[in-house]
Amino acid sequence: MKSIQLGAINLAYEDQGTGPVVVLLHGYPLDSRMWQPQIDALSKTCRVIAPDLRGFGQSTQAPEDAASGVSMSRYAADVAELLRAIDVTEQVILCGFSMGGYILWQFIRQFPERVKAFVPCDTRAIADTAEARQGRLKTADEVMKSGVEPIITAMLPKLLSERTRNARPEIVEKVTAIMRSCSPATIAASLRGMAVRSDVTTELASFTQPALVLSGAEDAISSPEEMRGIADKLPNAKFIEIPRAGHMTTLENPEAVSAALLDFIKRQS
Ligand code: MLT
Numbered sequence: 222m223k224s225i226q227l228g229a230i231n232l233a234y235e236d237q238g239t240g241p242v243v244v245l246l247h248g249y250p251l252d253s254r255m256w257q258p259q260i261d262a263l264s265k266t267c268r269v270i271a272p273d274l275r276g277f278g279q280s281t282q283a284p285e286d287a288a289s290g291v292s293m294s295r296y297a298a299d300v301a302e303l304l305r306a307i308d309v310t311e312q313v314i315l316c317g318f319s320m321g322g323y324i325l326w327q328f329i330r331q332f333p334e335r336v337k338a339f340v341p342c343d344t345r346a347i348a349d350t351a352e353a354r355q356g357r358l359k360t361a362d363e364v365m366k367s368g369v370e371p372i373i374t375a376m377l378p379k380l381l382s383e384r385t386r387n388a389r390p391e392i393v394e395k396v397t398a399i400m401r402s403c404s405p406a407t408i409a410a411s412l413r414g415m416a417v418r419s420d421v422t423t424e425l426a427s428f429t430q431p432a433l434v435l436s437g438a439e440d441a442i443s444s445p446e447e448m449r450g451i452a453d454k455l456p457n458a459k460f461i462e463i464p465r466a467g468h469m470t471t472l473e474n475p476e477a478v479s480a481a482l483l484d485f486i487k488r489q490s
Contacts, residue, residue: 222253222279227302233279234272234303238264241337241486242313244300245271246321248343249411250372250403251396252278255318258475259482267486270309274324275299276407287365287406290413293320297328301335312337314486318471319344319442320411326421329428338431338489340482343468345443346451348420361412364405372408373400382439382467392472425454432458433485435478437466459485 224233235253243263245256253260253271263269274296276282282291304313315336317325322344329336349357364372377397378386385392432455436448445462452460461481466473 222273224279225303225306227299227306229283230275230299231281232272232275232299232303234270235260236268236270236307238266238268240267241490242309242311243267243269243482243486244304244313244315245269246296246300246315246317246324247271247274247277248319248321249415250277250369250376250400250408252399252402254278254395254399255469255471259471259479262475262479263482263486266483270304270307270313272300272303274321274411276410277403282407282410286410288409290361290417291410292327292414293323293418294327294331295414296324297331300324300328301332304335314338314340314489316340316342316482317344318342319468320415323415323418326424326428329430330421330424333430336430338433338485339428340433340435340485341448341451342435342478343437343440343443343448343470344451345447346420346422346425346454348418349416354416357412357416361409361416364408364412368405369401369403369408373397376400379441380468382437382441382465382473384439384465385467385469385473389473392469395472396469422454425451426456429456431485431489433481434458434460435463435470435481436460437463437468437470437473439467440470442468
């Protein structure tokens with residue numbers, strides 16, 4: 222992995238291959254390793270940039286982030302700063318998984334001229350309900366006292382389908398290891414940021430770039446129905462349901478996700 226100092230934080234990122242630039246934004250509580258199969262598949266024909274977002278993986282966050290939270294627009298601004306710092310001047314194909322999707326919406330809002338096409342993957346356009354928001358803020362307080370193990374226990378059944386949890390221990394282990402490497406301060410920062418994210422549903426009609434909307438057929442967090450609704454509201458989007466996958470499509474059915482992305486990327490050139 223490469224890394225770069227951006228003001229107070231050090232951002233780690235994968236940067237592999239040459240060709241059209243594809244940026245992969247990971248979800249919560251994960252890091253760029255959740256995209257490993259796609260980094261391998263896409264970097265044969267594309268330049269793939271996959272940051273560990275502020276605090277996650279090998280990146281650092283600012284001391285105040287845990288208490289103040291990191292907004293989705295702050296993560297988006299970090300990604301824009303990274304692209305600027307490594308001299309990526311061309312438009313990018315931006316893919317955002319789950320929390321990475323919340324960040325993707327903000328990136329398109331803040332830097333529309335930087336986006337050639339985009340891929341919301343297993344994500345949502347709506348904000349948290351008041352109850353979900355309270356739950357996140359409570360968990361942000363608790364994780365600082367109790368550590369990440371309760372988060373892992375709560376998240377695994379939401380991230381992976383029952384089929385994967387029962388039959389594919391290697392995926393369960395991989396996702397668990399990635400979650401276990403997150404610090405409580407990083408988890409608290411992102412929970413507080415997700416809790417205050419805005420509802421972008423009414424803005425979807427203004428996101429005019431070509432889009433590919435991906436959803437796991439058994440996704441328990443962002444259902445295929447909800448994601449089909451997002452695709453319907455986007456002016457220029459195609460929807461693909463990924464079979465044999467829960468929320469973590471990139472690891473549960475990596476071949477289908479990579480094939481869908483490669484086909485979409487080819488159409489943009
Ligand atoms: C994710 O996978 O990034 C999270 O589940 C998103 C969320 O908690 O809303």
